[in-house]
Amino acid sequence: MRLNVLGAGPAYTDRLDAAGAAYLVTHEGTHVLLDLGQGAFPRIFAHVHPTDLDAVVVTHLHPDHFIDLVPLRHYLRYEFEPPRRARVIGPRDLGARLDALHGETGFSDAALDLEVLGTEPRRIGSLTLEGRLVTHTKESYAVRVAAADGPGIVYSGDCGRAVDLAPLIRPGDTLLTEVAFGPGPVPAGVLHLDGPAVGGLAALANPGRVLLTHVLAGRDLDATLASVRARWEGPVSFVWPGDGLDV
Numbered sequence: 001m002r003l004n005v006l007g008a009g010p011a012y013t014d015r016l017d018a019a020g021a022a023y024l025v026t027h028e029g030t031h032v033l034l035d036l037g038q039g040a041f042p043r044i045f046a047h048v049h050p051t052d053l054d055a056v057v058v059t060h061l062h063p064d065h066f067i068d069l070v071p072l073r074h075y076l077r078y079e080f081e082p083p084r085r086a087r088v089i090g091p092r093d094l095g096a097r098l099d100a101l102h103g104e105t106g107f108s109d110a111a112l113d114l115e116v117l118g119t120e121p122r123r124i125g126s127l128t129l130e131g132r133l134v135t136h137t138k139e140s141y142a143v144r145v146a147a148a149d150g151p152g153i154v155y156s157g158d159c160g161r162a163v164d165l166a167p168l169i170r171p172g173d174t175l176l177t178e179v180a181f182g183p184g185p186v187p188a189g190v191l192h193l194d195g196p197a198v199g200g201l202a203a204l205a206n207p208g209r210v211l212l213t214h215v216l217a218g219r220d221l222d223a224t225l226a227s228v229r230a231r232w233e234g235p236v237s238f239v240w241p242g243d244g245l246d247v
């Protein structure tokens, strides 16, 4: 299984090469895109034609995780005759949100086949997708993507309570997790993670490795890594747009 990082967030950035959350998982010709944040759409083309995506999975309805569904929709609608379509799996209100954003009823239906993510595992090509509700927005998911019997990738989406992720993590899995507030602390009432929370989760769930992402601008990266390592001894690193890893 291959993980290509198209964008690593976060919601705003001072990094010229940054893009919103978008992580492409590829296995035996199956391509699943986890989130599609701002500026990530054109980065798909370096890896796969967007019409060859088997699914786009949206973890929650914050724009930095789904806003580039708009260019994807326009591309499918206007670049082809007849228009093409994409399978999009996400929260229940995703279609209505996109329609409202564009001020057009039926906007998303014109090119996107929307499914509610939910928590029942489902097949996407050679991969299995499993969702789990986490503490963030009203309907926010973390997901696990895996080939049959192989190690998986557990992606946190955005998450305000690290232990919510633990039931998804199996031995040998790669934990791709937000660490928005770097070495911490997370301000009171804000539903995101920091390094100590991630380290504590890793010590509890023991993934094969931890990949950190979605860190806010200005956070100290070395201090963030140290804050994870203070609680967990396994491999941990940041991922950035353009990174590709075998998992």
Ligand SMILES: [Zn+2]
Binding pocket: 060, 062, 136, 158
């Ligand atoms: Zn969010």
